[in-house]
Amino acid sequence: MMNKKMKKALNNQLNAELYSSYLYLSMCAWFEAKSLTGFANWMRVQVQEELFHAMKFFNYIHDRKGEVVLDALAKPESSWDSPLAVIESAIKHEQKVSAMINGLVSCAIEEHDHAANQFLQWFVGEQVEEEANFGAVYDRLKLVGGDSAGLFAIDLEMAKRVYVPPAP
Ligand SMILES: [Fe+2]
Numbered sequence: 001m002m003n004k005k006m007k008k009a010l011n012n013q014l015n016a017e018l019y020s021s022y023l024y025l026s027m028c029a030w031f032e033a034k035s036l037t038g039f040a041n042w043m044r045v046q047v048q049e050e051l052f053h054a055m056k057f058f059n060y061i062h063d064r065k066g067e068v069v070l071d072a073l074a075k076p077e078s079s080w081d082s083p084l085a086v087i088e089s090a091i092k093h094e095q096k097v098s099a100m101i102n103g104l105v106s107c108a109i110e111e112h113d114h115a116a117n118q119f120l121q122w123f124v125g126e127q128v129e130e131e132a133n134f135g136a137v138y139d140r141l142k143l144v145g146g147d148s149a150g151l152f153a154i155d156l157e158m159a160k161r162v163y164v165p166p167a168p
Protein backbone atom coordinates (compact mmCIF):
# COMPACT_ATOMS: atom_id res chain seq x y z
CA MET A 1 0.00 0.00 0.00
CA MET A 2 1.14 3.50 -0.71
CA ASN A 3 0.57 6.44 1.55
CA LYS A 4 -1.68 9.35 0.56
CA LYS A 5 1.17 11.69 -0.27
CA MET A 6 2.81 9.20 -2.65
CA LYS A 7 -0.49 8.35 -4.34
CA LYS A 8 -1.22 12.02 -4.95
CA ALA A 9 2.28 12.64 -6.31
CA LEU A 10 2.06 9.69 -8.74
CA ASN A 11 -1.39 10.77 -9.94
CA ASN A 12 0.04 14.22 -10.52
CA GLN A 13 2.85 12.74 -12.63
CA LEU A 14 0.33 10.70 -14.63
CA ASN A 15 -1.33 13.99 -15.52
CA ALA A 16 2.05 15.56 -16.37
CA GLU A 17 2.89 12.69 -18.77
CA LEU A 18 -0.51 13.03 -20.45
CA TYR A 19 0.12 16.76 -20.76
CA SER A 20 3.51 16.00 -22.34
CA SER A 21 1.80 13.90 -25.01
CA TYR A 22 -0.70 16.74 -25.55
CA LEU A 23 2.07 19.33 -25.88
CA TYR A 24 4.01 17.20 -28.40
CA LEU A 25 0.83 16.57 -30.35
CA SER A 26 0.44 20.33 -30.55
CA MET A 27 4.04 20.62 -31.79
CA CYS A 28 3.35 17.80 -34.26
CA ALA A 29 0.41 19.81 -35.63
CA TRP A 30 2.61 22.90 -35.98
CA PHE A 31 5.18 20.94 -38.03
CA GLU A 32 2.43 19.33 -40.15
CA ALA A 33 1.05 22.77 -40.95
CA LYS A 34 4.53 23.85 -42.10
CA SER A 35 4.87 20.68 -44.24
CA LEU A 36 7.88 19.62 -42.20
CA THR A 37 6.60 16.06 -42.22
CA GLY A 38 9.81 14.54 -40.86
CA PHE A 39 9.67 16.72 -37.74
CA ALA A 40 5.94 15.97 -37.47
CA ASN A 41 6.72 12.24 -37.58
CA TRP A 42 9.38 12.63 -34.90
CA MET A 43 6.87 14.40 -32.64
CA ARG A 44 4.23 11.76 -33.37
CA VAL A 45 6.63 9.13 -32.05
CA GLN A 46 7.27 11.32 -29.00
CA VAL A 47 3.52 11.49 -28.36
CA GLN A 48 3.48 7.67 -28.22
CA GLU A 49 6.43 7.65 -25.83
CA GLU A 50 4.62 10.03 -23.50
CA LEU A 51 1.45 7.94 -23.60
CA PHE A 52 3.60 4.95 -22.68
CA HIS A 53 5.01 6.92 -19.73
CA ALA A 54 1.49 7.87 -18.63
CA MET A 55 0.33 4.25 -18.81
CA LYS A 56 3.35 3.15 -16.80
CA PHE A 57 2.14 5.41 -13.96
CA PHE A 58 -1.48 4.31 -14.53
CA ASN A 59 -0.52 0.63 -14.19
CA TYR A 60 1.79 1.19 -11.25
CA ILE A 61 -0.84 3.09 -9.25
CA HIS A 62 -3.23 0.16 -9.76
CA ASP A 63 -0.57 -2.42 -8.91
CA ARG A 64 -0.11 -0.63 -5.57
CA LYS A 65 -3.88 -0.57 -4.95
CA GLY A 66 -4.13 3.19 -5.39
CA GLU A 67 -6.92 5.01 -7.23
CA VAL A 68 -6.22 6.70 -10.54
CA VAL A 69 -7.90 10.09 -10.59
CA LEU A 70 -7.66 11.78 -13.96
CA ASP A 71 -7.41 15.55 -13.92
CA ALA A 72 -8.06 18.16 -16.63
CA LEU A 73 -5.23 18.78 -19.09
CA ALA A 74 -3.97 22.31 -19.57
CA LYS A 75 -4.23 23.84 -23.04
CA PRO A 76 -0.83 23.37 -24.70
CA GLU A 77 1.07 26.13 -26.48
CA SER A 78 0.29 26.09 -30.20
CA SER A 79 2.37 28.72 -31.94
CA TRP A 80 6.10 29.16 -32.21
CA ASP A 81 8.34 31.39 -34.31
CA SER A 82 10.56 28.69 -35.81
CA PRO A 83 11.43 24.97 -35.64
CA LEU A 84 14.26 25.96 -33.29
CA ALA A 85 11.78 27.71 -30.98
CA VAL A 86 9.60 24.57 -30.91
CA ILE A 87 12.53 22.36 -29.90
CA GLU A 88 13.71 24.94 -27.40
CA SER A 89 10.38 24.89 -25.60
CA ALA A 90 10.34 21.07 -25.73
CA ILE A 91 13.75 21.02 -24.01
CA LYS A 92 12.51 23.41 -21.32
CA HIS A 93 9.52 21.15 -20.82
CA GLU A 94 11.68 18.02 -20.49
CA GLN A 95 13.91 19.79 -17.96
CA LYS A 96 10.78 20.53 -15.95
CA VAL A 97 9.71 16.87 -16.18
CA SER A 98 13.18 15.75 -15.03
CA ALA A 99 12.85 18.02 -11.99
CA MET A 100 9.41 16.53 -11.29
CA ILE A 101 10.81 12.98 -11.45
CA ASN A 102 13.64 13.98 -9.10
CA GLY A 103 11.03 15.42 -6.74
CA LEU A 104 9.10 12.16 -6.84
CA VAL A 105 12.23 10.16 -6.01
CA SER A 106 12.90 12.48 -3.07
CA CYS A 107 9.31 12.00 -1.93
CA ALA A 108 9.66 8.19 -2.17
CA ILE A 109 12.86 8.35 -0.11
CA GLU A 110 11.27 10.61 2.53
CA GLU A 111 8.26 8.32 2.76
CA HIS A 112 10.49 5.21 2.91
CA ASP A 113 8.62 3.85 -0.13
CA HIS A 114 11.38 1.69 -1.61
CA ALA A 115 9.08 0.12 -4.19
CA ALA A 116 8.10 3.53 -5.59
CA ASN A 117 11.74 4.57 -5.56
CA GLN A 118 12.68 1.50 -7.60
CA PHE A 119 9.81 2.09 -10.04
CA LEU A 120 10.86 5.72 -10.50
CA GLN A 121 14.46 4.84 -11.31
CA TRP A 122 13.33 3.81 -14.82
CA PHE A 123 12.13 7.37 -15.32
CA VAL A 124 15.38 8.82 -13.98
CA GLY A 125 17.23 7.08 -16.83
CA GLU A 126 14.50 7.87 -19.34
CA GLN A 127 14.76 11.60 -18.62
CA VAL A 128 18.47 11.55 -19.42
CA GLU A 129 17.56 9.99 -22.79
CA GLU A 130 14.75 12.48 -23.41
CA GLU A 131 16.91 15.53 -22.75
CA ALA A 132 19.69 14.07 -24.91
CA ASN A 133 17.27 13.33 -27.81
CA PHE A 134 15.79 16.81 -27.87
CA GLY A 135 19.23 18.29 -27.29
CA ALA A 136 20.63 16.54 -30.38
CA VAL A 137 17.83 17.94 -32.55
CA TYR A 138 18.43 21.39 -31.11
CA ASP A 139 22.18 21.21 -31.84
CA ARG A 140 21.58 20.20 -35.47
CA LEU A 141 19.08 23.00 -35.98
CA LYS A 142 21.52 25.46 -34.46
CA LEU A 143 24.23 24.18 -36.80
CA VAL A 144 22.25 24.85 -39.99
CA GLY A 145 21.01 28.22 -38.73
CA GLY A 146 18.44 29.66 -41.12
CA ASP A 147 19.59 27.53 -44.08
CA SER A 148 16.54 25.86 -45.64
CA ALA A 149 18.54 23.12 -47.43
CA GLY A 150 19.97 22.18 -44.05
CA LEU A 151 16.52 22.23 -42.48
CA PHE A 152 15.17 19.87 -45.16
CA ALA A 153 18.13 17.52 -44.65
CA ILE A 154 17.28 17.34 -40.92
CA ASP A 155 13.60 16.87 -41.79
CA LEU A 156 14.50 13.77 -43.89
CA GLU A 157 16.45 12.41 -40.94
CA MET A 158 13.53 13.05 -38.54
CA ALA A 159 11.22 11.11 -40.88
CA LYS A 160 13.08 7.89 -40.04
CA ARG A 161 12.16 7.76 -36.36
CA VAL A 162 9.88 4.84 -35.49
CA TYR A 163 8.20 4.11 -32.20
CA VAL A 164 9.67 1.12 -30.41
CA PRO A 165 7.87 0.29 -27.16
CA PRO A 166 10.42 -0.26 -24.37
CA ALA A 167 10.81 -3.76 -22.99
CA PRO A 168 8.40 -4.33 -20.06
FE1 LIG B 1 7.61 11.53 -20.25
Ligand SMILES: [Fe+2]
Pocket residue numbers: 049126129130
Ligand atom coordinates in the same frame (compact mmCIF):
# COMPACT_ATOMS: atom_id res chain seq x y z
FE1 LIG C 1 12.32 8.26 -24.48
